[in-house]
Amino acid sequence: MSILQKDTQFPGSEDEILSCIARYFPNNTPSTILGRGDDCALFHVEQSAAVSSDLFLENIHFRRSYFTSHEIGHKALAVNLSDLAACGSRPKCFTLCLGIPEDIDMNWLNGFFSSMSNLANKYAISLVGGDLSRSPFIHISISVFGEISRLSSFLPRGGSMPGDILFVIGQLGLAHVGFELLEQFGRAAIEKWPNACKAHLQPEPQCAAGLVLSRAAFNARPPALMDVSDGLIRDLPRLLGKSGELSTSSLNHGNALGADLTLEEKNLHPEVLTWSYEQHKSPVYTALLGGEDYALLGACAPDLLPTLEAAIPEFQSIGVITDNGKITCNGHELHESEGFDHFS
Amino acid sequence: MSILQKDTQFPGSEDEILSCIARYFPNNTPSTILGRGDDCALFHVEQSAAVSSDLFLENIHFRRSYFTSHEIGHKALAVNLSDLAACGSRPKCFTLCLGIPEDIDMNWLNGFFSSMSNLANKYAISLVGGDLSRSPFIHISISVFGEISRLSSFLPRGGSMPGDILFVIGQLGLAHVGFELLEQFGRAAIEKWPNACKAHLQPEPQCAAGLVLSRAAFNARPPALMDVSDGLIRDLPRLLGKSGELSTSSLNHGNALGADLTLEEKNLHPEVLTWSYEQHKSPVYTALLGGEDYALLGACAPDLLPTLEAAIPEFQSIGVITDNGKITCNGHELHESEGFDHFS
Numbered sequence A, B: 001m002s003i004l005q006k007d008t009q010f011p012g013s014e015d016e017i018l019s020c021i022a023r024y025f026p027n028n029t030p031s032t033i034l035g036r037g038d039d040c041a042l043f044h045v046e047q048s049a050a051v052s053s054d055l056f057l058e059n060i061h062f063r064r065s066y067f068t069s070h071e072i073g074h075k076a077l078a079v080n081l082s083d084l085a086a087c088g089s090r091p092k093c094f095t096l097c098l099g100i101p102e103d104i105d106m107n108w109l110n111g112f113f114s115s116m117s118n119l120a121n122k123y124a125i126s127l128v129g130g131d132l133s134r135s136p137f138i139h140i141s142i143s144v145f146g147e148i149s150r151l152s153s154f155l156p157r158g159g160s161m162p163g164d165i166l167f168v169i170g171q172l173g174l175a176h177v178g179f180e181l182l183e184q185f186g187r188a189a190i191e192k193w194p195n196a197c198k199a200h201l202q203p204e205p206q207c208a209a210g211l212v213l214s215r216a217a218f219n220a221r222p223p224a225l226m227d228v229s230d231g232l233i234r235d236l237p238r239l240l241g242k243s244g245e246l247s248t249s250s251l252n253h254g255n256a257l258g259a260d261l262t263l264e265e266k267n268l269h270p271e272v273l274t275w276s277y278e279q280h281k282s283p284v285y286t287a288l289l290g291g292e293d294y295a296l297l298g299a300c301a302p303d304l305l306p307t308l309e310a311a312i313p314e315f316q317s318i319g320v321i322t323d324n325g326k327i328t329c330n331g332h333e334l335h336e337s338e339g340f341d342h343f344s
Helices: A014-024 A069-085 A106-122 A174-192 A194-201 A207-216 A232-239 A270-278 A283-289 A302-311 B014-024 B069-085 B106-122 B174-192 B194-201 B207-216 B232-239 B270-278 B283-289 B302-311
Strands: A041-043 A048-057 A090-100 A126-134 A139-148 A165-169 A224-228 A258-261 A295-300 A315-322 A327-329 B041-043 B048-057 B090-100 B126-134 B139-148 B165-169 B224-228 B258-261 B295-300 B315-322 B327-329
Touching (some): A041 A090, A069 A106, A069 A207, A069 A224, A139 B048, A165 A302, A174 A270, A302 A315, B014 B106, B014 B126, B041 B090, B069 B106, B090 B106, B106 B126, B174 B270, B174 B283, B207 B295, B224 B232, B270 B283
Parallel strands (some): A048 B126, A126 B048
Antiparallel strands (some): B090 B139
């Protein structure tokens, strides 16, 4: 309970919200030892627990003007599940901290919780705890927990070697196109650009592909893997262990790795092509810049390629890891700071 | 990164904040397998993982007008650790999601992170991940993770039996007095009421006591335990398994449990007594109402009493569990809805 606003009523009441949560999220499921209702929840993991926490804030990460409550509930959980997928971890449970403004009603909350529970059910994960509060805007903070059953099946960002094949699983640039269109036209954009808008409003986490990659690591050098949330050109240096922005993983022994990318227009989504042409932009530039793709980006030894291509329908090779410390795309060297002028 | 405010600068910069975090929170400590910097962090737990997530929001849970950045950093983590203590779980690591308004500078953040890291070091826990964002007000959301090394050492809320001894560990009502004084006089209240103000501004989680209680459960029926965050009179029914507000734990087999409390003024803090007299309130009423005590409230078999009293300096018996479904204090029956008029 908040101490400063003891008497502030939630929409309906706090009891009503908790009943709504109980309706959509069964407590004490097989994936947990103890669910909601005590000071802590308890869950068992075979070898070690994977955890990731993300903010999803109104007017920072989404707008209510063009996100329905269903889409907000889905995406808030999806972007967290994408982090587990990017480690090859099997999702087990999650906690939800929710700040609720006064103009949110039970109808909105029903939409929010129902779509979040649909996604949770898809991966058989349970909501094990969290917190509710009044808030001046919608505030969502989710922590997801997964299991790594064998330490060797964890897929870190680092560990690539020159000659490894770079790959993506999922669309590059499509969510960025959706974002630009929704910002400009609101939900009216959906009719003409359904796939781009859906990629931004309702991204699908690549959990199944993450688990296939994790299994592939059982008897081989594990693929390096991460999810593309800030766009390929910002995230690729992190896979190569070049980023100063995030502290480098202890598993990362890459030094002067580079990458030669080959991005072909025929492999990009038609809506990325059409939008880019209309904007007089290079579709390849759109794909590189991206943002919120929630695709998986990885690198694997060449001998894993046939297995992965066969097992993962969306698997797409996009280049090769080099030892020269440079990143090129279709023969052009990329410098993030230069803004890729040769593409625009 | 937030998609809607890509170019918004943090105080200093995001890099500067991440450097500040790296300075105060060593990465990849012994308690984790993999710390910050990848899509997920990894930690090992012997038997099962305990998790709790809480919001700590400006103007909802604290005010900047009388909380220093040090106190905010400390309390945000302390209230979460209190949940682990209340389960007898050993803390291992935590994640931090932080929303930062524009008027926060690096000086503020240094104070915030330094006191949070002091508390984290005290319990040898590490910061393993989280998220940063712009926000119109200070938003803190923390998830803490602990280990339960034997399932029998987990201390649930339920499971008391008639005849069990009710106990608290920590001060009742003191933080509430501090809150009222700080709301009225700001930090000027600290000089005359140092202990009450400190109880509200810098509560100490009872982690050591939680672990002692957990060990006591190895060869005996485990004590029931929870932390007192909403005040004794709101939280006691939850220990007795009577609350409709939170879903009842599956470990809870209490049915018509009651409690006879004996709260003596001589056992309350002198500042609780003085403030209550000045306000023409009963000190016992102040202790019952409380709020944000972050004391531990529990019930144990009578034969555990000598061991616990010897091992936990702050241990204080406050009554006995009954089978009549009523809660009495010093002979008066309490009904939450009646506002305890006979005490005021």
